[in-house]
Amino acid sequence: MYSIYLDLNIFDRIEKIQRVSSDEAEPYKFLVHCLKSGDFYTHYSHAHITDLVRAYKPEDTTKLEGHLKNIGDLSNHVYICLSEVMLM
Numbered sequence: 029m030y031s032i033y034l035d036l037n038i039f040d041r042i043e044k045i046q047r048v049s050s051d052e053a054e055p056y057k058f059l060v061h062c063l064k065s066g067d068f069y070t071h072y073s074h075a076h077i078t079d080l081v082r083a084y085k086p087e088d089t090t091k092l093e094g095h096l097k098n099i100g101d102l103s104n105h106v107y108i109c110l111s112e113v114m115l116m
Contacts, residue, residue: 030068034102036079039072043098063102071106072099 042060045053062068076099084092 029066032068032070033073034070036076039076039099039102040095042102043094060102069106070103071108072103073108 038056038059041048042056045056045060048056059068063070080092080095
């Protein structure tokens with residue numbers, strides 16, 4: 029099992045996998061397969077949440093909810109953070 033860090037853009041592309049060409053979608057489908065089969069695992073971080081908050085629009089929470097669900101599903105809701113205590 030390998031741990032990989034996915035940039036928010038990768039999470040976003042996986043979320044939109046149905047809207048891209050099959051050639052472009054193939055590596056993302058393989059990545060999803062590896063995550064779901066347990067060959068790879070990933071997590072999300074403070075950076076992902078910060079990026080989502082910057083794009084947040086109070087009048088449309090459905091996009092944010094969709095992004096959070098996608099990230100949670102792919103990461104099994106595993107959050108990684110470094111606290112100041114850990115860095116000392």
